[in-house]
Each structure stands twice: as C-alpha cells, then as structure tokens.
Amino acid sequence: MCGIVGYIGNNKAVPYLLNGLHKLEYRGYDSAGIAVAENGKIKVTKSAGRIANLEKKLQEKEPYTADVGIGHTRWATHGEPSDVNSHPHSSAGEKFCLVHNGIIENFQSLKASLEKEGVIFLSQTDTETAVALLEKNYSGDVILALSKTMKQLEGSFALAIICEDEPEKIFCARRSSPLVMGKSDEGNFIASDVTAMLKYTNNVYKLGDDEIAVVTKDSIDFYNINCKKLKKESEQISWSIEDAEKGGYDHFMLKEIMEQPKAVAETVLPRIKNRKEIVLDTVKLSEEELKNIDKIYIVACGSAYHVGVIGKYILEKMTRISAEADIASEFRYRNPILDEKKLVVIISQSGETADTLAALRLAKENGAKTLSIVNVVGSSIANESEAVLYTYAGPEIAVATTKAYSAQLSVIYLLSAFIAAKLGKLDKEGLEAFISDLENMPGQIQAVLESSFDEMEKLADLFLETEHAYFIGRNLDYAGAMEASLKMKEISYLHSEAYGAGELKHGTISLIEPKTVVVALCCNDEIFAKTISNIKEVRARGAAVIAVTTEKHKNEILDVDFVVSVPDARAELLPSLEVIPMQLLSYYTAKKRGCDIDKPRNLAKSVTVE
Numbered sequence: 001m002c003g004i005v006g007y008i009g010n011n012k013a014v015p016y017l018l019n020g021l022h023k024l025e026y027r028g029y030d031s032a033g034i035a036v037a038e039n040g041k042i043k044v045t046k047s048a049g050r051i052a053n054l055e056k057k058l059q060e061k062e063p064y065t066a067d068v069g070i071g072h073t074r075w076a077t078h079g080e081p082s083d084v085n086s087h088p089h090s091s092a093g094e095k096f097c098l099v100h101n102g103i104i105e106n107f108q109s110l111k112a113s114l115e116k117e118g119v120i121f122l123s124q125t126d127t128e129t130a131v132a133l134l135e136k137n138y139s140g141d142v143i144l145a146l147s148k149t150m151k152q153l154e155g156s157f158a159l160a161i162i163c164e165d166e167p168e169k170i171f172c173a174r175r176s177s178p179l180v181m182g183k184s185d186e187g188n189f190i191a192s193d194v195t196a197m198l199k200y201t202n203n204v205y206k207l208g209d210d211e212i213a214v215v216t217k218d219s220i221d222f223y224n225i226n227c228k229k230l231k232k233e234s235e236q237i238s239w240s241i242e243d244a245e246k247g248g249y250d251h252f253m254l255k256e257i258m259e260q261p262k263a264v265a266e267t268v269l270p271r272i273k274n275r276k277e278i279v280l281d282t283v284k285l286s287e288e289e290l291k292n293i294d295k296i297y298i299v300a301c302g303s304a305y306h307v308g309v310i311g312k313y314i315l316e317k318m319t320r321i322s323a324e325a326d327i328a329s330e331f332r333y334r335n336p337i338l339d340e341k342k343l344v345v346i347i348s349q350s351g352e353t354a355d356t357l358a359a360l361r362l363a364k365e366n367g368a369k370t371l372s373i374v375n376v377v378g379s380s381i382a383n384e385s386e387a388v389l390y391t392y393a394g395p396e397i398a399v400a401t402t403k404a405y406s407a408q409l410s411v412i413y414l415l416s417a418f419i420a421a422k423l424g425k426l427d428k429e430g431l432e433a434f435i436s437d438l439e440n441m442p443g444q445i446q447a448v449l450e451s452s453f454d455e456m457e458k459l460a461d462l463f464l465e466t467e468h469a470y471f472i473g474r475n476l477d478y479a480g481a482m483e484a485s486l487k488m489k490e491i492s493y494l495h496s497e498a499y500g501a502g503e504l505k506h507g508t509i510s511l512i513e514p515k516t517v518v519v520a521l522c523c524n525d526e527i528f529a530k531t532i533s534n535i536k537e538v539r540a541r542g543a544a545v546i547a548v549t550t551e552k553h554k555n556e557i558l559d560v561d562f563v564v565s566v567p568d569a570r571a572e573l574l575p576s577l578e579v580i581p582m583q584l585l586s587y588y589t590a591k592k593r594g595c596d597i598d599k600p601r602n603l604a605k606s607v608t609v610e
C-alpha cells in the first residue's frame with residue numbers, strides 16, 4: 001500500500017525514479033510525486049492521479065538533472081487524492097522533504113502541539129506531521145533528529161528523506177512497513193518493494209523495525225533507533241525482472257493466471273520426497289506437540305481468508321482437529337481463546353497486511369503456536385512467525401490475487417496431509433495416494449486453463465447484461481464461491497455475492513429475477529445432488545445459471561445455460577481446479593466492461609493499514 005522509491009548514483013535520478021514508480025504503481029495509484037536535491041535546493045513535483053500525470057508535469061518543466069531523489073505513489077488514507085496531499089511533503093522551512101508509507105496514529109495530537117508552536121500545515125495528511133517534527137528536532141545532525149522523531153511517532157511508517165544540508169544522502173527509517181535498499185553498478189536504490197529495483201539488482205538489505213539507513217552513492221549504513229551503528233548482511237532475492245514484467249500479456253492478471261501451474265509446481269514438488277513423504281523442514285512441531293493441539297485457527301484477509309476457509313474444511317477433515325477460519329481484522333478484536341494448545345496459521349501473500357500481522361502478534365503474545373504461509377521472503381509476517389512455509393509464486397503484481405492464492409491452497413494441502421500423517425490419521429498408502437494426486441495438480445490446472453480459456457471469454461458476455469451475480473456452493477464449493485465472487489466484483493465492479501447454496505432460500509432468493517446470473521459450483525461429490533436442487537430453485541425464478549462441475553457429473557446437469565467442467569480429482573484438491581475458470585471469467589468480464597484490470601479502483605496491493 002503506497003510505494004516508495006529512491007535513487008542516488010552518478011546518473012540523473014528522474015528516469016530511475018519514474019521506472020521504480022511504474023513498477024510500484026500497483027501498490028497505490030491515487031497520486032504520485034518525486035523530490036530531487038539539485039544545486040543545494042530540494043525540488044518537488046507531484047500530481048493527483050496516475051504516474052502519467054506526474055510525467056506530464058515533469059515534461060512541462062526544466063528537466064531535473066539531480067543524481068539523487070525520492071518518489072512515491074499513493075493510496076490515500078488521510079486526505080483526498082489531490083496535488084497538495086500527494087507525497088513528497090516538505091517541512092515549512094523546506095529543509096526536509098519526505099515520502100511515507102503507513103499511518104501515523106498520533107498525528108492529530110502531534111499536529112495540534114506543532115500548530116500551537118506556529119507550524120502551518122498545508123495538507124490533510126498524517127505524513128506532514130512527521131516532516132514538521134523532523135525539522136523541529138533538527139539541530140545539525142539528521143540521524144539524531146530522525147531518531148528523536150521516530151520515538152515520538154506512533155503507528156507504522158517507512159520513510160525516505162532528503163535534507164537540504166546533506167544533499168548527497170537519502171535517509172530512511174521504518175516501523176512495521178517494509179523498506180529495502182540495494183547496491184548496483186548504476187547506483188544505490190531504496191524501495192518499499194524489491195520489484196522497483198529488480199532491473200538493477202536482486203541483492204538487497206532489509207531495514208528492520210525501528211532502524212535507520214543512510215544511503216550514499218557508495219555506501220549504505222544502518223543504525224538502530226538510538227543511533228548506534230549496525231552491521232547488516234545483504235540477501236539474494238530469487239525473483240528476476242522478467243517475473244515482474246508483463247511478458248507479452250495484456251495484463252499482469254492474465255499472465256499470473258497462466259503462471260499458476262508453475263507456481264503450484266514450485267511450491268509443492270520440492271517438498272515431496274521420493275513420492276512418499278512430505279517434508280516441511282520449517283515446521284518443527286513434534287508428534288507430541290501436534291497431539292496437544294486442540295484447535296487450529298487460520299487467520300487472513302480477503303482472498304487469503306478464502307484459502308483459510310478451504311483450509312478449515314480440509315484440515316479438520318484430514319486431521320480431525322477442530323479448525324476455524326477467521327478474518328484477521330475481526331479475530332484481533334474478538335478476544336479469541338488462545339493458549340499453547342492452539343495452532344494459528346497465518347496466510348498472506350505480501351506478508352505485510354496490517355491486520356494479519358497484528359493477529360499473528362496477538363497469537364504469539366498469548367502463547368499459541370504460529371505458522372505462516374507467505375509469498376514475500378523476509379516480510380514482517382515471515383520474520384515474526386515461529387515457522388514459515390513459503391509459497392513460490394514469484395512476484396504478484398496484479399492487485400487481484402490469482403497465482404498466490406493457488407500457491408497458498410497448495411500449501412494448505414501439504415500441511416493437512418503432513419499433520420494428518422504425523423497424527424496417524426493418514427496411513428502410508430493414504431499419504432502416497434494423496435501425494436500422487438498432489439503431483440498431478442499442476443498438470444490438471446494447466447488442462448483447465450487450456451479447456452476454459454476461450455470458453456470463459458464467450459461466457460463473460462452473460463455478465464454484460466446484468467448488474468448482479470450470485471455465486472453459490474456447499475462446503476468446499478461454497479469457499480470456492482466466495483473467492484469467485486470476490487474476483488468478479490473487485491475487478492469488474494459488478495455486484496456479486498457468495499452464498500452457501502442451501503442458505504439462499506432464507507432471504508436472498510427474493511433478489512433472484514430473470515437475467516440475474518447465478519454461478520453454481522457443484523464439484524463436490526458428496527453434496528452434488530443437494531446443490532442441484534438449489535440450482536433448480538433459482539432456475540425456477542428465471543435466473544441464468546452457469547454450473548461448474550467435474551467431468552463425471554457434467555452430463556447430469558440439465559436445464560442450465562452453461563456447464564463448465566474441470567477434471568475429476570480428489571475432493572480436497574478440487575478448489576484448485578474450479579477457481580481457474582472463475583478467475584478467467586472475472587478477467588474477461590472486467591475486460592469487456594472496460595475496467596482497469598490490474599489496478600481496480602480504490603484498491604491497492606499489500607494493505608498495510610488497519
């Protein structure tokens with residue numbers, strides 16, 4: 001959420017800043033801005049709207065020649081998306097200029113006391129208080145002023161700062177909002193997300209909580225909040241620049257949909273040994289500890305929460321440990337029962353989602369065992385969990401998740417079978433059969449992609465004549481319906497809802513009328529017949545129905561507008577297959593409705609605010 005970039009080197013900074021901002025635009029696109037230190041002065045250009053607006057403004061100006069600068073792309077929290085609320089923000093004396101990700105929670109009290117001292121604020125942002133405070137705390141030593149400022153700030157921040165008195169440096173600080181630094185032959189970079197610098201380097205330093213970095217052309221130095229110098233090693237990131245580019249596709253979302261067989265294969269296959277054992281090295285829970293666990297909570301937000309709902313069904317079914325899925329923003333405020341007998345599984349693509357991170361911290365504080373499923377290596381959630389199982393989906397750029405979702409699901413399968421085997425709920429033959437089905441999954445996903453690609457493009461026409469869609473299903477199909485519905489609404493702006501198929505007649509069925517589209521997921525054998533009855537109920541009220549089922553059932557569904565089929569598979573693994581046509585359907589609906597698929601309105605990737 002919001003993107004930060006910075007460059008310092010021997011070349012002109014602006015092209016690097018703009019390139020970085022384009023790479024980060026998926027994190028927020030309400031406004032963008034840059035600041036450079038040029039001839040002893042800080043110069044700022046910023047604009048509401050997309051980066052293209054900023055580029056236009058820059059073209060109308062005398063080109064900046066500076067070799068140091070910072071940039072920001074914003075997802076508005078405090079104050080509307082306007083020129084004045086855009087970052088960077090300057091201090092009143094114009095000595096400091098900074099960009100900020102996160103939320104300064106005590107900004108109102110800080111602002112009030114600064115105003116009493118005569119500071120005049122120009123914007124409605126929380127960020128401006130940080131830069132004002134920095135100037136107030138400054139008496140010739142920027143690191144000291146920054147340290148004092150950090151101690152006064154509450155909430156989360158990643159800050160990149162330039163100072164008129166030391167124009168050959170970029171100063172950085174962070175608390176609970178990511179910031180990385182990288183050295184390259186073309187100069188040194190800072191960014192909120194490694195994708196902004198992958199073109200130049202994949203060797204990065206990660207700034208820790210309450211740490212400061214000072215970046216020059218030739219060096220990167222680190223300090224703690226008390227200004228004590230720290231030693232830090234760089235880390236090699238396995239992602240490449242190609243991973244973060246469209247590679248010939250019209251949209252990142254489509255590219256990422258097509259990358260799912262690879263994401264699942266890379267997440268699953270290295271964890272299978274000799275086709276008979278699941279190896280999860282990082283999960284150190286002994287058999288005894290597993291036996292002691294009386295409840296598993298799976299906590300996440302959005303699509304990751306939908307993975308959690310699927311996980312609840314599968315973990316409970318396979319391990320016979322009671323499992324519950326929770327939305328992180330609810331979990332953290334509902335005083336959940338947590339102790340050493342609870343296992344809290346946290347799911348997050350970014351590893352930085354504020355509510356999910358807070359839920360993890362709550363679980364740890366209360367003695368629960370924690371395990372996270374995360375895509376971004378070294379992210380806050382990964383760092384703070386007792387055990388982490390990475391998904392190897394590569395960078396996900398489209399705001400709407402697809403490949404990370406599929407990779408998360410595949411970790412749920414691995415984890416469920418791993419625990420079930422350890423607890424003796426899955427015998428040797430059962431485990432081998434499960435593993436064999438897991439190994440087939442990337443190929444089956446590929447087959448669904450191929451069979452449904454053109455079909456979904458045509459089917460999307462059905463959604464052009466309606467403003468309402470319902471996705472229904474039971475059990476695992478219901479969890480799948482939740483994800484299918486979210487995908488549809490978030491990128492196509494079509495109103496859609498997910499319902500347990502049996503629940504519809506308890507109220508919602510009154511909304512069904514001719515032309516309402518109902519997508520019925522009915523892959524699950526055990527309750528297939530029940531869902532068919534529910535399809536008949538909506539059909540009788542005139543709804544257009546698309547049924548999604550398995551090969552073996554496809555000829556049993558009559559009197560619907562269209563049947564989408566996926567290969568037959570083990571019930572637990574079907575969510576990974578049925579989601580594929582649903583992603584494509586949403587994609588093509590959004591495309592036909594002329595929506596901005598990769599950057600849907602009001603959304604941003606990596607939600608680092610509550």
Ligand code: F6R
Pocket residue numbers: 301302303304305347348349350351352353356399400401486487490606607
């Ligand atoms: C929807 C989507 C979001 C995320 C949610 C959690 O397509 O992408 O609902 O799943 O914001 O994000 P992470 O997984 O980064 O914690």
